[in-house]
Amino acid sequence: MSKLVLRDVVKNYGDFTAVDHVNLSIDEGEFVSLLGPSGCGKTTTLRMIAGFIPPTQGTIEMDGQVLSSPNSSLPPERRQMSMIFQSYAIWPNMTVAENVGFGLKLRKLPAAEVRQRTHEILEVVQMSHLADRYPAELSGGQQQRVALARAIVVKPSVLLLDEPLSNLDANLREEMRFEIRRLHDEFRITTVYVTHDQGEAMVTSDRIAVMSAGRIEQIDAPYTLYNRPKSRFVAGFIGRTNFLEGKLAADKVTFDGFEIDARRFGAAFNGSDGSVRFSVRPQTLKLHSAPLANGAGGCVIGGKIVERSYLGETWDYVVSPNGANLQLRVSTLPSQVHDVGDDIWIEFDPEQMAVIA
Amino acid sequence: MTSTSTTIGELDTRRPAEHTWFRKFLNLEPINLLWLAIFLFLLVLVAAPIGYLIKVSFEETGTGVFTLGNYISAYGRSRYVSGLVNSVLLGLATAAVCVVIAVPMAWAVSRSNMPMKWLAWAVVLGSFILPPYLTAIGWILMAGPNSGWLNWGWMWLTGAESGIFNIYSFTGIVLVIAFNAFPFIFLFTKSALDLISTEMEEAAQILGADTFRTTLKVTLPLVWPSILGGIIIVFLEAIALFGVPALLGIPARINLVTTQLWQFFGYPLRLEVAAAYAMPLLLITLSLIYVQRLLLARKGYVSQSGKGGERRPIDIGGWRWVLLGWCFFIGLLAVFLPAGAIVQASLSKAWGLGMSWDNFTFDHYRAILFEHSLTREAIANSFTFAAGAAFIAISMALCVAYIVTRKLVPGANVLAFLCMAPFVIPGIVLAIGFYAAYASPPLALYGTALLIILAFTARFLPIAYGTSAAGMRSINPEMEEAVRILGGGRLRAIRSVVAPLLKKTLLGGWLLVFIPATRELSAAIFLVAPNTRVMSVLIYDMTEEGRFEVVSALGCIILVSTTFLVWLGFRLVGRDFMLRER
Ligand SMILES: Nc1ncnc2c1ncn2[C@@H]1O[C@H](COP(=O)(O)OP(=O)(O)OP(=O)(O)O)[C@@H](O)[C@H]1O
Ligand SMILES: [Mg+2]
Numbered sequence: 027m028s029k030l031v032l033r034d035v036v037k038n039y040g041d042f043t044a045v046d047h048v049n050l051s052i053d054e055g056e057f058v059s060l061l062g063p064s065g066c067g068k069t070t071t072l073r074m075i076a077g078f079i080p081p082t083q084g085t086i087e088m089d090g091q092v093l094s095s096p097n098s099s100l101p102p103e104r105r106q107m108s109m110i111f112q113s114y115a116i117w118p119n120m121t122v123a124e125n126v127g128f129g130l131k132l133r134k135l136p137a138a139e140v141r142q143r144t145h146e147i148l149e150v151v152q153m154s155h156l157a158d159r160y161p162a163e164l165s166g167g168q169q170q171r172v173a174l175a176r177a178i179v180v181k182p183s184v185l186l187l188d189e190p191l192s193n194l195d196a197n198l199r200e201e202m203r204f205e206i207r208r209l210h211d212e213f214r215i216t217t218v219y220v221t222h223d224q225g226e227a228m229v230t231s232d233r234i235a236v237m238s239a240g241r242i243e244q245i246d247a248p249y250t251l252y253n254r255p256k257s258r259f260v261a262g263f264i265g266r267t268n269f270l271e272g273k274l275a276a277d278k279v280t281f282d283g284f285e286i287d288a289r290r291f292g293a294a295f296n297g298s299d300g301s302v303r304f305s306v307r308p309q310t311l312k313l314h315s316a317p318l319a320n321g322a323g324g325c326v327i328g329g330k331i332v333e334r335s336y337l338g339e340t341w342d343y344v345v346s347p348n349g350a351n352l353q354l355r356v357s358t359l360p361s362q363v364h365d366v367g368d369d370i371w372i373e374f375d376p377e378q379m380a381v382i383a
Numbered sequence: 384m385t386s387t388s389t390t391i392g393e394l395d396t397r398r399p400a401e402h403t404w405f406r407k408f409l410n411l412e413p414i415n416l417l418w419l420a421i422f423l424f425l426l427v428l429v430a431a432p433i434g435y436l437i438k439v440s441f442e443e444t445g446t447g448v449f450t451l452g453n454y455i456s457a458y459g460r461s462r463y464v465s466g467l468v469n470s471v472l473l474g475l476a477t478a479a480v481c482v483v484i485a486v487p488m489a490w491a492v493s494r495s496n497m498p499m500k501w502l503a504w505a506v507v508l509g510s511f512i513l514p515p516y517l518t519a520i521g522w523i524l525m526a527g528p529n530s531g532w533l534n535w536g537w538m539w540l541t542g543a544e545s546g547i548f549n550i551y552s553f554t555g556i557v558l559v560i561a562f563n564a565f566p567f568i569f570l571f572t573k574s575a576l577d578l579i580s581t582e583m584e585e586a587a588q589i590l591g592a593d594t595f596r597t598t599l600k601v602t603l604p605l606v607w608p609s610i611l612g613g614i615i616i617v618f619l620e621a622i623a624l625f626g627v628p629a630l631l632g633i634p635a636r637i638n639l640v641t642t643q644l645w646q647f648f649g650y651p652l653r654l655e656v657a658a659a660y661a662m663p664l665l666l667i668t669l670s671l672i673y674v675q676r677l678l679l680a681r682k683g684y685v686s687q688s689g690k691g692g693e694r695r696p697i698d699i700g701g702w703r704w705v706l707l708g709w710c711f712f713i714g715l716l717a718v719f720l721p722a723g724a725i726v727q728a729s730l731s732k733a734w735g736l737g738m739s740w741d742n743f744t745f746d747h748y749r750a751i752l753f754e755h756s757l758t759r760e761a762i763a764n765s766f767t768f769a770a771g772a773a774f775i776a777i778s779m780a781l782c783v784a785y786i787v788t789r790k791l792v793p794g795a796n797v798l799a800f801l802c803m804a805p806f807v808i809p810g811i812v813l814a815i816g817f818y819a820a821y822a823s824p825p826l827a828l829y830g831t832a833l834l835i836i837l838a839f840t841a842r843f844l845p846i847a848y849g850t851s852a853a854g855m856r857s858i859n860p861e862m863e864e865a866v867r868i869l870g871g872g873r874l875r876a877i878r879s880v881v882a883p884l885l886k887k888t889l890l891g892g893w894l895l896v897f898i899p900a901t902r903e904l905s906a907a908i909f910l911v912a913p914n915t916r917v918m919s920v921l922i923y924d925m926t927e928e929g930r931f932e933v934v935s936a937l938g939c940i941i942l943v944s945t946t947f948l949v950w951l952g953f954r955l956v957g958r959d960f961m962l963r964e965r
Contacts, residue, residue, distance in 0.1 A: 076868055102867040103875075109868040115861035119883040128879070129869035180869060 029054040029216045030075070030184055035084035037070050037240075044070045046240035047084070055214040057207075058245075059227035062237035063263070068220040071237075072186050075218060076109050077102035088183065108182035110190045114173040116161040122172050123148070123157040129180040147179040150209070167198045174206070178213060185217045191226060203229045224264050228252070236260045253307075257383045261305035268311075268354045270304040270379070283350030284327045290376040303382050308357035310378040313343065313364065314371040325374045329354075331364050345370055418792050421782050425801040428779075428841040432816030433808065436665075439819040440658035453659035466638040467663060473557060473628075473639060474618040478568075480561035481617045484713055485568035486610065490598065491706040493576035496696040498703060503710045507566045509718035512945050514902040515563045516626030516919065517938045519550075520926060521721020522559050523630070524728055524935075526550040532724065551635040559627050562717035564617045571613035575606035594697055608678045615675040619668050623809035625905040626919075630926055640664055641811055641905070648909060658819060661812045672807045722942065729935035747936035758921060758937065765918040766944075768832060769900035772839035773847075773893045779840075780847035781855075781889065785877070788855040789863075802848035805841050810905040813842055818909055830912035838906050843896040850892030854885045891956035898948050902941050 028051040037045040045067040052058050060068045073079045075086055080099040085092050093100045108129070117125055127144040148154040151171040161169060170190065177185055187206075191199045207230045210217055221227050227234045228248040235245040236259070244251060244260045255261035258269065272279040277288045279302060318326050332353060333344035343356045343364065354372065364370060443450045458464055491497040492504075513521075525531045526548035534546020549555065579602060628639040640660070647657035699706075728734035731742045751758035783798045785791070805813060817838045822829035858881060866876035904919040911920050918937055925934045952960040
């Protein structure tokens, strides 16, 4: 059964629609990210789940009970959720231990249990040696851990995180994403995670909901999302890609300067005649310095290297197929060296070309 | 800690769509009910007194029938009209003197390499600590005709028959008010000068201008809007002040708006005429504050250009000693001499006998602190009324600041507006409004402590609100949301997080209201009854009776307590205390 359901949720600010008919259903123990560019409505959605903002339309349900509707909204303090804020919101007037134990005290647990559980969770986030410090004496990463501990220790029914890593430096950010995932694997708390960093979302999430202008464009597991983006926006937002326009006619897709047998696109492709668009990831294209023996079956075309840049882990080439007004990005291993102006053969893998709307 | 779903059973949720009104009620936040109470209380504090003032000014005495007669009485006699004119002249003259005093000081502190800059700050602070009526009393002791210290000195030096100084004069009033009000211009000018980068001045110097010309032609024009802002505040202070004009002007038969208002409150009481006569004061204040806002809103060309630039003090050679001498001279006139005269008088059997061991006594302190119930009550009244007003003002201000910054109710800005409104109401006008609204039946609050506490609360509410709003803005709302999402209500969040974080701000704000409230005269004099007299009113009454030694001892108590509280404020809040708020 779904744990948390957003049914047709809309939030308007005057004429402006910040969240636009969002439908989302999250399973018990699942980790779902809301990913999207700045201003797309992620925070607004999250704060509606938390109960800080009532929806203009639609309902939010947990375990089959309506929490939020336009008429009435259960206040945040009665939702049994936890949230980690962008600013961490660690209370500076309380020590680390007091911060972490606060939620337990609110639940009127006996003092001994509060101490016990606070201690346990501080061990888990490796902060027990700093239990009596005040937040002003902590580094950003340590504050982050306190915020995590404080949110998890109450065993919330849903954990909400709003760009919790955006104030950390790059290295720490990398470390903390794995930490967050590790804590999720340990406690299996149903989690909604807001971020605009696709790397963060890919590492932590079971599923990612990509948002744009208040709408959810696509919800899928990271692998599917990356390899089978359904829209131009999703393909472009998650990683780099090439867009190709083609025309489907008589079992053939004709591109600018070359064509590919439609049957080779596999089961995923069942378009009707007309124009089709593809997203082709740079690392699914292969470059060859000599024409292949006939095995590739028409998916190899000649071209020229237009630009190149060496990124250390990869080469980044821009190639232009012969006879086409087209430029493609190709990413190859560092060992594959070509010069600008070289003649080149580009191999497509139709299985890895995603049809987008 | 493995299962995460155990708590769901306790979740407080109801079936969807059933009894929506019931759910709405259950989901209501208690704090939403508070704002109505606050709104009503603010109406009582601010809107009703002003409303009544205006209403009464159109009513016939006794009958309450609509009439324009009060205005005809108030402006129908040349004596009353000349009071208005004199007040305006007083305001202008005081502002001019303040500019002469304060602009060189501000420039010296901000731009030059004058030594001992702390002296200028000490003078400014001292002038704030000395209430105007005490400065006036100090100067009566020094420059009363034929009796003040300066006149004695003059006669002794020259053998003249009579002294040359007479503080009971228009000039005397202007100088004494200026000695109290110049810090406004000092602070305005200094903060504007602080924003001008050295580069702007150097640009002029490269073109061949010397330091003096640069200052005159480049620097001062840049800060002119701020100086003008300060001038407006000084002008408004001067025309609304009661103590100094009453102490120095009434004996000299110089008629001013505030003293005339006081006379309307004599016997027979002419409340309706007083209300009509107070209108110009209210309107002038309203419009000048508006002008001042416009002036200071245009400060773009000062502040923006200045931020990045480097600032180096200008080497002014020997002139720095001249400027230091000026600061010292002003300190002498505004603070050290009048305060010294008061301390001396308070310790003398008779202040005119001079400083000798025979003349030394602690009797006045013993008398006012332990013997006279009148003075003891007044001292106790001053502190309890001030404490009460500070407490109410800061609590109200905090609630409103909270509601406004958290946007809890639509139209919360109306509450903020009401809190700030007394800023444009002169204390004396507010007091007359309170009298009109609450002194007589049905409420009949005249003679109660409540009336004075409420008036003080209203008078200093803007200070309390300014502090509270600044404090609230410094707290990230996520701090509270973190409490709420973990299961604490809003009130719990306020108690556990907001209040502790605001502790210092609130204490500072409380002091900022408490300090001026312990010495307030203008608002008190119209509202006190014999049993609710406060120190300032007693000082005024006893000065009229010529009991300078006792008056001085009371004054010293005010000075000592104020100094202590200011020190406390600096300890608690840091360097920004007081100076920022003005
Ligand atoms: N209280 C409000 N009143 C009016 N508009 C608002 C309000 N809150 C948010 N918005 C608007 O709604 C849109 C979505 O805001 P939201 O904060 O949800 O964006 P976000 O996806 O979290 O962006 P970011 O990544 O920058 O945090 C924005 O365009 C924002 O300007
Ligand atoms: Mg956001």
